[in-house]
Amino acid sequence: MTIHHYELCGADEKHVFSPHCWKTRMALAHKGLDFETVAVPFTKVATVENGEGRRVPVLRDGDTVIEESYEIAKYLDRAYPDKPSLFNGEGGEELTKFVISWSLTQLHPAVAKLAVYDIHNALAPEDQAFFRQTREKLFGCTLEEFDAKFPKNGEALATALVPMENLLGRQKFLGGDSPVFADYVVFGALQWLRTTCSQDHLPQEGAVADWFNRLLDMYDGMGRAVKAPA
Numbered sequence: 353m354t355i356h357h358y359e360l361c362g363a364d365e366k367h368v369f370s371p372h373c374w375k376t377r378m379a380l381a382h383k384g385l386d387f388e389t390v391a392v393p394f395t396k397v398a399t400v401e402n403g404e405g406r407r408v409p410v411l412r413d414g415d416t417v418i419e420e421s422y423e424i425a426k427y428l429d430r431a432y433p434d435k436p437s438l439f440n441g442e443g444g445e446e447l448t449k450f451v452i453s454w455s456l457t458q459l460h461p462a463v464a465k466l467a468v469y470d471i472h473n474a475l476a477p478e479d480q481a482f483f484r485q486t487r488e489k490l491f492g493c494t495l496e497e498f499d500a501k502f503p504k505n506g507e508a509l510a511t512a513l514v515p516m517e518n519l520l521g522r523q524k525f526l527g528g529d530s531p532v533f534a535d536y537v538v539f540g541a542l543q544w545l546r547t548t549c550s551q552d553h554l555p556q557e558g559a560v561a562d563w564f565n566r567l568l569d570m571y572d573g574m575g576r577a578v579k580a581p582a
């Protein structure tokens with residue numbers, strides 16, 4: 353039975369850029385599971401799989417439909433225990449919640465400040481209108497005002513990444529010699545920037561840069577294959 357992975361796309365269906373969907377994409381590849389991407393633009397996300405107010409990623413595996421990247425990863429480990437684990441046990445599941453929280457509070461804001469306008473520009477016209485309306489309500493100012501507030505360089509992101517830089521100087525992945533879901537959580541945030549931003553503000557050298565490049569090359573270069581629109 354084919355696994356369907358609903359994920360956010362830009363004006364081009366192949367332009368998949370959501371940080372949360374990249375977590376699930378990498379988790380599916382880690383498990384060695386074949387899956388079919390169902391590309392969903394912003395204006396169609398809420399009603400995926402007959403839902404109301406949904407967010408992506410959403411996964412359909414046979415009769416099972418699951419929303420939320422962490423819940424999907426836990427499901428995959430339970431449904432496919434013979435494939436490589438994403439958490440290496442219950443303790444790993446619990447600890448991953450910290451990495452998710454750290455990424456959401458430290459990395460996502462730094463990425464949003466760099467990429468919000470590029471994200472808008474990568475969308476189809478009706479999705480641009482939706483994105484503008486929802487984000488302007490959230491930010492309390494226009495997208496242009498939000499974009500103009502922040503310097504366009506990678507300094508804030510590099511500062512936020514210091515704990516990763518220190519750790520990855522001593523081990524290849526957060527999971528040790530091989531990646532776990534926590535690696536994909538952080539990967540998702542950086543891949544969000546890489547696949548949306550017209551300028552490259554990612555770390556260019558050092559342990560995080562090496563780790564990110566290793567992950568981009570994994571799974572037949574699945575991550576590297578998607579780029580920011582020209």
Ligand SMILES: N[C@@H](CCC(=O)N[C@@H](CS)C(=O)NCC(=O)O)C(=O)O
Pocket residue numbers: 360370371372373394397406407408409419420421422486
């Ligand atoms: N905690 C959720 C967050 C999902 C989420 O926020 N997804 C975004 C795409 S990156 C979304 O569906 N946005 C729809 C919208 O803003 O209307 C997860 O990890 O899956």
